[in-house]
Amino acid sequence: MFTGIIEEVGIVSRIQRSGSSSFIEIQAKKVLEDVHLGDSIAVNGVCLTVTHFGSGLFRADVMNETLSRSSLGSLTSGSPVNLERAMAAGGRFGGHIVSGHIDGTGTVTDIRNDGIAVWYTITTSPQILHYIVEKGSVAIDGISLTVAKVTDTSFSVSIIPHTASQTILGTKKSGDTVNLENDIIGKYVEKLMKPAEAEKVSGITMDFLAKNGF
Structure with a gap:
């Protein structure tokens, strides 16, 4: 679950689209402070799962359905994106209940x-x-x-x-x-x-x- 309070703006460093292995890599700082594999990060409001991370970036697999039904399909290398980590238990609820599953x-x-x-x-x-x-x-x-x-x-x-x-x-x-x-x-x-x-x-x-x- 998210709250809709953006933590930082990241930059798309790489995006690969194919029939079986589409993914996106994003340069970031704040959302990587306590990142783990399997964590959820909302990218422009779309909940994605971290499948790899390194110094200053993380990668998430993206289904073709997500690319076609959201604005993520129009992203290119260098595109800025809103980033928010899933809400931690006990964290401040500054926005409203956001699932990360766009309509x-x-x-x-x-x-x-x-x-x-x-x-x-x-x-x-x-x-x-x-x-x-x-x-x-x-x-x-x-x-x-x-x-x-x-x-x-x-x-x-x-x-x-x-x-x-x-x-x-x-x-x-x-x-x-x-x-x-x-x-x-x-x-x-x-x-x-x-x-x-x-x-x-x-x-x-x-x-x-x-x-x-x-």
Whole structure:
């Protein structure tokens, strides 16, 4: 589990795509301080498993499914990426519950300044917008952010200078693709409510029919 608080921006040093052994190597510092094989590190919001690490870098295998369904497939050598280690027991919970299993992608369609803040508008699918609510949480490239506005086709967030400078969001341009993960609590609540809805008993009973002359 992650919290959406980015620890550092790493740099992709190598990425290999093939039918059977795709992997990504990333230069980093902070997330390597206590790294072990098998650890989880979120890369632009995608949970990856460390399969090798050395001085100043780590490697993670990447399934073709992950490359095709996230923005990781567009990364190249030299690309900056947001990095976060899995949350340690007893650690501060600064963001919201982030699983590292993205729901899909969105496209940056507008960026505008508002005093010290910067507004980003993201266009995405109805399936993702279904779970996005104003003042709720969303993870954009692994960054825990508060939704400021929602429309039928997009949502907007407003970020402070610290977020822009400490993550890759500040480098995004209109037309760029970002990874999106909805608040998992909303998805669980919807899932839990479905059996109850399916078991609703009809208001038409034998007594009702008898009282109404049937």
